[in-house]
Amino acid sequence: MSEQAKENPILEVESVHVAYGRVQAVRDVSFSVPEGGLIALVGANGAGKSSVLAAVSGLVRPGSGRIRLEGKDITRWPAHKRVGAGLVLVPEGRQILGTLTVAENLRLGAHRRRRQAAPESEMYELFPVLAERRALPASALSGGEQQMLAIARAMIARPRVVLLDEPSMGLAPKMVDEVFAVIERIRASGVTVVLVEQNARRALRAADTGHVLETGAIAHSGPAAHLLKDPRVVKAYLGVE
Template sequence: MSEPILSVSDLHVNYGRVQAVRDTSFDVPEGGLVTLVGSNGAGKTSVLAATSGLVRPRSGRITFLGQDVTRWSAHRRVSAGIVLVPEGRQILSTLTIEENLQLGGWRRRQSGARIGQMYDRFPVLAQRRRQLAGTLSGGEQQMLAIGRALVAEPRVLLMDEPSMGLAPKMVDEVFAVIESVRAEGVTVVLVEQNARRALTVADTGHVMETGSIAHSGPANELLEDPRVVKAYLGME
């Protein structure tokens, strides 16, 4: 086995007295697609926040390309290639689409060329580049959030609930984008409440329950694991 591109080891995240994540460890192989699924409040966003440097873990270690990045700032991690598409998209609605994409590239040379590639990839953004991002639909805003992250040239793309709140057709489009990004060689860590869809596209899955990983395995096996089916897939 080759070295993982990203490793999370013995991670603990607290917010004051709230223990959001405990004893959480997983590896992400280069070029892989790993998903974290689980109920609301299970700790998924907190794992991504610690990985991207937005929260300081209480303890544990994040290793990226063999380097311990646990104490690196979020900006330094973006420069190194760890890029987050945050929960709720967090695009800047009073800036234009173009300005939002430029924000993704502020640490990169040649970001103009990358922005051009995003317009090829997401024609809906190209048509509306001078419009305010707040005028986009929810699905279009998600495409913008993904485009902004891709302008930053991720090695590992962390995606937090990209299909949340979207109509079924847009959910299909978001998953198609995830698969194409992965096919281009970008490693993906996908957090989703839509566990069935996420496990269908992922190689490996981890099920989080109340702050820690309860089940892990090849995604296709988790899709048939009775404990996972009963708790997370049964209702669909």
Template sequence: MSEPILSVESLSVSYGRVEAVRDVSFSVPEGGMVALVGANGAGKSSVLAAVSGLMRPGKGTVRLDGRDITRWPAHRRVGAGLVLVPEGRQILGTLTVAENLALGAHRRRAQAVPAGELYELFPVLAERRDLPAGALSGGEQQMLAIARAMISRPRVVLMDEPSMGLAPKMVDEVFGVIDKIRASDVTVVLVEQNARRALRTADTGHVLETGAIAHSGPASELLKDPKVVQAYLGVE
């Protein structure tokens, strides 16, 4: 197995006196995929906020390709190839689809994916490239958020709840895109409320409970672990 491209060591995150994440550690090999699952409020999104640079952890270390990036600002992490697809999409609704994508390439223009190549991966965006992003459906906006991250040709993509609020058909399309991203050897860290779907897609899974990792292992084994199934997955 290759060396980790992303390592998180003993990470702790607090909001005032409330500790949201406690001593979380995991790593991802280049081209691999890790799923972080758990109940709402378990600390999953706070982990991604700290890894992406949107929050400063109280303790712990984040390494990208062996470099300590814990104190790097978010834009420097993007420039190094680590990008976040945020919960709630956070697209710019008054700008067109094409303009949103252009903004995604800002920090890594030299590495940017040609627009035509990106539209092949996201054909619905090609059809709507000149429309304001706010006119897209929720599923189309999620595709735009993912495409905006991918245009910078990242090495690591952090995805925060990409299927939230989407119809089942669009959920299938989003996970289809995630599969294509993995096939291109991009490393993925996925936070997802649909725990079963996330674990079916990932190599490794970590189950968070009240800010700490309660279960870890190969995703295929977590899917069969009676404790994980009973507490987090339920009966199909």
């Protein structure tokens, strides 16, 4: 990664606060991501990880703070405008349309950024299992295959930044391996990745930088390799292999 990319982050989150009624879900969260980088947001259930992604993607509006994409303040942009600018969320729970076929789900993803969208064939090369099942309703896929479809639906829009919310949740170990292999390929293609993941050890192994959230605030930050060896992080979140 070039020094220029490090100095000019593609995504900046500055002092963001998110509340749901009287419940403060995110408190003064700040981080930046260089173009082509991969950062991991890890922490316990309820730590605020998904709420951070909701604010970045435009699903919720922060009570205060700033979010910038390529230097532009997008804090008040609606979600669809962020997608058009190349910021795409793969939500927790996948949220694919089960009554539509695999191919139809992909076309919906392409519709978000028509001019920039990749051809379906490109997604089938990246996700061979989807090529075999393209005519099947999405509801007929296994959980792991549905996750692959959710990621492919985001990637067909050729995002600049992809936000992945708990992509390995509920998957068998073999499928977790496949999902992380796809994440590595996405990152290798030059797409910037923000990864929220309960499997903290696996996420930090894939990431350049990690941020550990506790009760809505960042408690630890640093190079992911250092966090993997930090006794405080190991004790609280990683455990013994």
